[in-house]
Structures are given as C-alpha cells and as structure tokens.
Amino acid sequence: MKKLWWKDKFNIFMAAIAYLTLLFIIAAIGTVIMKGFPHIGKSLATPEIQFAVKLSLYTSLISTVLCIVIAIPVAFVLARVDIPFKSLFNTLLDLPLALPPVVSGVCLLLFFGTTAFGAWLEEIGLPFVFTIKGIIIAQIFVNLPFMIRVMKSTxxxxxxxxxxxxxxxxxxxTQAFWKxxxxxxxxGIIAGTVITWARALGEFGAALMLAGATRFRTETLPISLFLNMSTGDLEEAMAAANLLIIISIISLYIFNKLGGDFIGGTRGV
Amino acid sequence: MIKLADVSITLGDFSLKNVHLEIRKGEFFTILGPTGTGKTVILELIAGLYRPDAGKVLINGADSENIPPEKREIGFVYQDYALFPHLNVYKNIAFGPRLRKMPPSAIKENVQGLADMLEITHLLARFPGTLSGGEQQRVSLARALIMKPKILLMDEPLSALDPNTKRMLCGELKRVHEKYRCTVVHVTHDFNEAAMLADRIGVILKGKVKQVGVPREVFERPRDQEVKNFLGVEPLKAVYAR
Structure with missing residues (x-):
C-alpha cells in the first residue's frame, strides 16, 4: 500500500519547510513580475531599454561563442589527456567560479588597467577598461570555468x-573528435551554451568593475536595472528585471531538458 | 604475423609481465583466462591503444610502436559492442569505408553483402539502442569486417549473449574466419567457446602466459597445477566434437 506522507508528523514538518521555501521564491520573483510586467511593453519602447537589450544581446552572444570555442578544447584536455599539473589546473580553473564576481572584476580591472600587458593591448586597439570589450571579457572570465565544467562532464x-x-x-x-x-x-554543448548565455546576460559584478556603469555606453540589462533603481526609475528597472527573469526561466528549462540529466554536478545552476 | 616479445605494461593496479606470444598468420588464436587477468589489454596493445612499458609488439615483423591504430589494418569487436549510438546500423557499418572515401555505390554494395551474410538487413535503418545484444554483436562484427582487416581482435564477443544466440554466433564466427582468412585474436574466459573456435589457445593467468597449444593438447595436458586448476578436471566435450 502506498504510504500517505501526511500521516507522519515529521514528514509534515519537513514538507512545510519545503513549501515555505518554494513560496518564498515564487513570492519574491512574482512581485517583480506583477509590478513590471504590465509596463514591459511601454518600457521596451524607451531608447534606454532598447539600448540595454541590444548591448546585452551583442556582448552575451560574442562572449558565449568565445566561451564555447575555448571551453571545448580545454575540457577535452581535462577529460582525456594526461597533462602535467592536471589537478592544479582543475582547481585553478574553478577559482573564478568561487570568487565573488565583484572581486573577479577588480582582478580584471587591475590586470588590464595597471599592467604593461594591458597598456600594450590598448595600444594595439584592444582597450578593455570602461569599454564594451570589457563587458565581453568580464562575461568570459566569469562564465568560462562554468562552461568548461559542463563540457568536461559531457x-x-x-x-x-x-x-x-x-x-x-x-x-x-582529430577525425575521431569531430565524428x-x-x-x-x-x-551538453547546447545545454551549456544556453545556460552560459543566460549567465552572460545577467553578468553584473565583474562587468561593473571593469566596464563601469555608464548610461548609453556600457549599459547592459543588469546595469540598466542597477542604474534605474538607484535613480528611482522603477518602471524601467522592473522592465529590465522582467526580461532577465523570463530569459533565465526559459534557459533553465532548456538546460534541464537537454543536459541536466547527465551533467550531474551542474544541474539547475 | 603478430609477436609480443617480452611485453610488460602496468595500468593502475593491474600489470602484464613479460608476455611472450606468437600468433600465426591466418589462425584463430584464443586467449583463455579468468576475468581480470589482462586479456583485453593484450588486444588493446596489438590494436595500439597502449604502448608497452617494456618489450615490443611486432606486426609482420615490424615494430608497431610508431604505427597509430588507424594504420594497423585491424578490426576490433568489444564485449559491449561499442556501436556509435548517434548513427544508425547502416552508418555504423559504413563508417570506415566512408572515411576512406569509397564511392557510395560500392559502400552500399559492401554493407548489403555483409548485412545479408550476418542476417541484419532488416536492421539497417535502426539505431543501436533499439537492438538486442546478439543483433548489436552482428552489427559490430559487420562494422569491423567491412574494412577487410588483416587482424580481427575480439574481446569476449559472445559472453553477454544468451546460450542459443551464443551457439549461433559461434558458428558464424567460424564461417567468417573461414571466408576471410584473417588472423583472429579472440579473448574469452569460456572453455567451450575456446575449444569450439580456436586453432590454438594461449592460457593466461595472473598477467602471465602459462601455456600455448592446440585445444586438445591444452585441455588434455595442462602444463602445471595452476593451469590444471583453472581448466578443471572435466574433459571438454567441445574439444572432441570438432
């Protein structure tokens, strides 16, 4: 006979905690959706949100493509090739995942802003500090280890x-690899790409440090959310938040559908 | 044809010590031993997956150390069949010829011929995941044979099959060998299989080759107590049935 879970006090207690957690998540996200969703059409028509959407799409698509191109060979090496210092390599690669994104941003800012290498890059036309290229680099730095992990499991x-x-x-x-x-x-590649792209769209801390938060210049969706919240323009802020929420939900769904089952350690990240 | 000259290799906890084996051209050679004695590693050494730590693997008298697997003209059939799950049966079998850029009409003809011989024509459009063990084994065999390998390596090819399918495929393996006359190195822990198929048997215990000989000799006159204990005391009907 099937056991009825509500007949057991202990189970009721545990289930209550589970449902409260779920309720908290739904309530928090739901508030933003309720407040922002009615205005989303109007806000999308404003030049600022349009700029933020375009810049977010532009930077996140480039950074995601670069993440895939770099992550696949690195993941292949970590999964299949016995290179020296492999375990050290593994630990260090995960470091940006463990670092708060703001700290990653400071690291990047100092690296590109104060070293001879950074100065040289600027000379040859690749400035990363307070530029759109900086947003792309910040997204790559934060997301690459994640993509490598997903690809390695795959x-x-x-x-x-x-x-x-x-x-x-x-x-x-080479042929065995391609075929x-x-x-x-x-x-795994599709699932990793979708979730990396969603994370790139939402990347805030590192991009803020390296590229700054300048309206109509380095204003991605999360930066726009931050700027509009700090100036009290709630409608625009909510529109940006809603777009990010919708994208996250869709990509999480795709990720779990495609890769969540065999990419054990990263399910639902 | 194939010579393992004092080959030693250590892989994790497992090791082969000073293995010496000579396999003649065109013969059906069975490596017989209990599970976990390194039989598969011998096949993989011949195939070029590993390089020996010491000793040499000679193929047709030449040191194979610097010959990559794709140049060794071998066919490999694994116990778990290792079919490509993303390709249907036809594409699995046609994988090698397509790489060699054989004309599509010739590929089709070859696949069809092998499929007829192994009775898998009705499966060509199916994917490996939908096939039974016996069917997968036939596909795996067809995929290896289509390359007309000089050496066919088979790792416990029948051990995952039910007794009836096993008997049937056993007969088929013999026919295939008679038809293609390639050198077969076959690994098994099954005495009957060895006795039925092998021209010669090499008994391997604890990473060492203990005895090599024709089936009757090996089963009737085990070289020492260790081989005797492994083979048991019952005379094998299969040896006398041949």
Whole structure:
C-alpha cells in the first residue's frame, strides 16, 4: 500500500519547510513580475531599454561563442589527456567560479588597467577598461570555468572506447573528435551554451568593475536595472528585471531538458 | 604475423609481465583466462591503444610502436559492442569505408553483402539502442569486417549473449574466419567457446602466459597445477566434437 506522507508528523514538518521555501521564491520573483510586467511593453519602447537589450544581446552572444570555442578544447584536455599539473589546473580553473564576481572584476580591472600587458593591448586597439570589450571579457572570465565544467562532464560521458573504435576504423585523433566525441556531446554543448548565455546576460559584478556603469555606453540589462533603481526609475528597472527573469526561466528549462540529466554536478545552476 | 616479445605494461593496479606470444598468420588464436587477468589489454596493445612499458609488439615483423591504430589494418569487436549510438546500423557499418572515401555505390554494395551474410538487413535503418545484444554483436562484427582487416581482435564477443544466440554466433564466427582468412585474436574466459573456435589457445593467468597449444593438447595436458586448476578436471566435450 502506498504510504500517505501526511500521516507522519515529521514528514509534515519537513514538507512545510519545503513549501515555505518554494513560496518564498515564487513570492519574491512574482512581485517583480506583477509590478513590471504590465509596463514591459511601454518600457521596451524607451531608447534606454532598447539600448540595454541590444548591448546585452551583442556582448552575451560574442562572449558565449568565445566561451564555447575555448571551453571545448580545454575540457577535452581535462577529460582525456594526461597533462602535467592536471589537478592544479582543475582547481585553478574553478577559482573564478568561487570568487565573488565583484572581486573577479577588480582582478580584471587591475590586470588590464595597471599592467604593461594591458597598456600594450590598448595600444594595439584592444582597450578593455570602461569599454564594451570589457563587458565581453568580464562575461568570459566569469562564465568560462562554468562552461568548461559542463563540457568536461559531457566529454567524460562519451565512452573513450567509441573514440578508439573509430581509430581502428581509420580515423585520426582529430577525425575521431569531430565524428564521434563532438556529435555525442551535442546535448551538453547546447545545454551549456544556453545556460552560459543566460549567465552572460545577467553578468553584473565583474562587468561593473571593469566596464563601469555608464548610461548609453556600457549599459547592459543588469546595469540598466542597477542604474534605474538607484535613480528611482522603477518602471524601467522592473522592465529590465522582467526580461532577465523570463530569459533565465526559459534557459533553465532548456538546460534541464537537454543536459541536466547527465551533467550531474551542474544541474539547475 | 603478430609477436609480443617480452611485453610488460602496468595500468593502475593491474600489470602484464613479460608476455611472450606468437600468433600465426591466418589462425584463430584464443586467449583463455579468468576475468581480470589482462586479456583485453593484450588486444588493446596489438590494436595500439597502449604502448608497452617494456618489450615490443611486432606486426609482420615490424615494430608497431610508431604505427597509430588507424594504420594497423585491424578490426576490433568489444564485449559491449561499442556501436556509435548517434548513427544508425547502416552508418555504423559504413563508417570506415566512408572515411576512406569509397564511392557510395560500392559502400552500399559492401554493407548489403555483409548485412545479408550476418542476417541484419532488416536492421539497417535502426539505431543501436533499439537492438538486442546478439543483433548489436552482428552489427559490430559487420562494422569491423567491412574494412577487410588483416587482424580481427575480439574481446569476449559472445559472453553477454544468451546460450542459443551464443551457439549461433559461434558458428558464424567460424564461417567468417573461414571466408576471410584473417588472423583472429579472440579473448574469452569460456572453455567451450575456446575449444569450439580456436586453432590454438594461449592460457593466461595472473598477467602471465602459462601455456600455448592446440585445444586438445591444452585441455588434455595442462602444463602445471595452476593451469590444471583453472581448466578443471572435466574433459571438454567441445574439444572432441570438432
């Protein structure tokens, strides 16, 4: 016979905590949606929000593509190749994940703003401090370790035996990677891309430190939210918040649908 | 044809010590031993997945150390079949020929021929995940054979199958060997399988080759007590049935 959970006081107590938690999340997000959603159409028509949406899309798409291009080879090395200092490599790669984004931003600001390397980059036309390129770099710095983690789990879930069989059938290591490893990682790549993109859209702390918060210049959606909140323009602030919430919900859904099951450690991040 | 000359290798907790084996061209050679004695590693050494820590693997008299797996002209059939899950049966079998840029009509003809022989024609459009163990094994065999390998390596190819399918595939393996005349190195822990299929058997225990000989010799005159204990005392019907 199926056990009825409400017959047990202990279960009722635990379930009450669970439901209260859920209620808290729904209430907090729900308030923003209720307050902002009716005005979203009007706010979307304002030049400021339009600028923020465009800049957010532009920076997040570029940073996500760069994250994929860098994360796949790094993840492959960590999953398949015995390189020296691999465990140290693993720990250091996770560091930006553990750092508060504001601290990451300070690190980037000092690196690009005060070193000879930063000065040289500026000379050759790649200024990162207080520029849109800075937003992209900040998004990459914060998100790359995350994308690498997702890709590493994905590649580890592909049996090396399949790659080896492909070799016996005539593949070079490069061909085995393109024909076996990569196609079998497809779901992980899509899931990782979607969630990385959503995180890039919402990236605030590091971008704020490196690129600053200047209206119509480095104003992404989260920066716009911050600027409008601090000046009391609640409608614009709520519009930006609502857009970010909608994007997050959709991407989380896609991520869990596609990759959440086999990317164990990162489910629901 | 294939010679393992004093090969040693350590992989984690496991090691092979001074393995010496000579496998003749065109023969069906069975490596017989209990699970976890390094039988699969011997196949993978021949295939080029690992390099030995010491000793040499010679193929046709040449040191294979610098020959990558794709140049060794081998076919590999694993116990778990290792079919490519994202490709249907046809594409799994056609994988090798497509890489070699064989004309599509020739690929189709070859796949069809093998599929007919192994009775898997009706499965060509299916994906590996929907096949039974026996069906997957036939596909895996077809995928290896289509490359006309000089050496066919089989790692416990029948051990995951039910007795009936096993008997049927056993007969098929023999036919395949007679037809293609490639050198087969077959790994198993099953005495009957070894006795039925092998031209010669190599008994391997605890990472060492203990005895090599034709089936009757190995089963009737185990070299020492250790081999005797492993093979048991019952005479094998399969040896005498051949």
């Amino acid at each position: 590649i580890l879930s592909v049996s090396p035996r399949l790659e080896f069989i492909a070799r016996t059938l005539g593949c070079t290591p 076996i490893t990569l196609p079998l990682s497809r779901n």
